[in-house]
Amino acid sequence: MRIIFPFDPLEKNTADGPFRDEYELLKSMGIDCSLFDYDSLEFDELKPKPQVIDGDCVLYRGWMLTPSLYGKLASMVERKGGSMFTSPSSFVSSHHLPEWYESCVDFTPETVFSNAEEDLEKLASDLGWDSFFVKDYVKSNYNERGSIAKSPREVLEIVALIKEHRGEIEGGISLRKVEEYLPETEKRYFVVNGKAYSPDGVVPELVLDVSKAHHAPFYSIDVIQRSDGVLRLVELGDGQVSDKKTWSAGVFCKMIAENT
Numbered sequence: 157m158r159i160i161f162p163f164d165p166l167e168k169n170t171a172d173g174p175f176r177d178e179y180e181l182l183k184s185m186g187i188d189c190s191l192f193d194y195d196s197l198e199f200d201e202l203k204p205k206p207q208v209i210d211g212d213c214v215l216y217r218g219w220m221l222t223p224s225l226y227g228k229l230a231s232m233v234e235r236k237g238g239s240m241f242t243s244p245s246s247f248v249s250s251h252h253l254p255e256w257y258e259s260c261v262d263f264t265p266e267t268v269f270s271n272a273e274e275d276l277e278k279l280a281s282d283l284g285w286d287s288f289f290v291k292d293y294v295k296s297n298y299n300e301r302g303s304i305a306k307s308p309r310e311v312l313e314i315v316a317l318i319k320e321h322r323g324e325i326e327g328g329i330s331l332r333k334v335e336e337y338l339p340e341t342e343k344r345y346f347v348v349n350g351k352a353y354s355p356d357g358v359v360p361e362l363v364l365d366v367s368k369a370h371h372a373p374f375y376s377i378d379v380i381q382r383s384d385g386v387l388r389l390v391e392l393g394d395g396q397v398s399d400k401k402t403w404s405a406g407v408f409c410k411m412i413a414e415n416t
């Protein structure tokens with residue numbers, strides 16, 4: 157296994173931002189780690205140092221990528237004789253909400269999908285819900301307006317804000333039923349090769365259920381407590397681009413090392 161990290165543009169001999177501690181630690185554990193220029197990916201250039209070599213299984217740890225950019229990364233790795241630990245289709249299967257929704261429908265808020273061009277106001281009003289949690293296929297609305305629409309018209313307002321703040325809608329729009337969650341109860345877990353890992357050693361039943369329902373080599377599971385006490389799945393994410401949240405670099409890297 158070779159782990160490739162985006163380098164820090166100001167300090168090219170180490171990994172960027174939140175990935176630096178993982179890079180240093182994994183390297184010290186004797187795992188092959190390489191650094192590359194993230195910005196050159198979109199120009200079809202991948203020149204990691206040390207280079208990816210024939211037969212390498214490559215794990216990426218870094219900033220979020222669109223499925224198209226991830227596909228480019230995978231092709232460039234293949235041209236060097238390597239292969240991605242997570243294939244492009246597995247990447248999308250954890251990254252885009254509609255891809256994992258069906259297999260996890262019992263654990264997560266009811267959701268309908270639409271491409272961004274569709275008549276969203278009509279779709280929302282046909283649903284007849286009191287409120288809507290609005291996302292694209294990946295992210296919610298980050299600014300203080302938040303992502304909860306109290307009417308079909310407000311759905312349009314939030315979609316416009318997501319477009320404005322993030323530059324584009326990724327994939328399409330997800331309208332999710334609003335559930336009442338207890339603040340500060342969200343936790344992130346990871347699944348690698350089918351095994352669920354926790355930041356504190358305790359893996360809830362829901363996380364085990366999700367790990368049996370969704371199949372991808374490496375992904376994250378965010379769960380939160382609903383006000384009635386039931387644990388709910390908020391979202392899945394591809395593990396390569398998921399923030400560590402409350403995980404220490406030590407516990408995170410031990411999980412990676414166990415699977416290399």
Ligand SMILES: Nc1ncnc2c1ncn2[C@@H]1O[C@H](COP(=O)(O)OP(=O)(O)OP(=O)(O)O)[C@@H](O)[C@H]1O
Pocket residue numbers: 265289291294295296297332333334335336337342378380390391
């Ligand atoms: N259906 C819902 N009803 C009520 N609250 C929700 C719902 N979905 C998500 N939330 C709340 O909004 C937060 C952000 O949602 P979500 O994780 O889906 O979006 P995100 O953009 O990926 O956010 P982040 O990058 O912080 O993970 C969740 O942590 C949860 O507290």
Ligand SMILES: [Mg+2]
Pocket residue numbers: 378390391
């Ligand atoms: Mg989230």
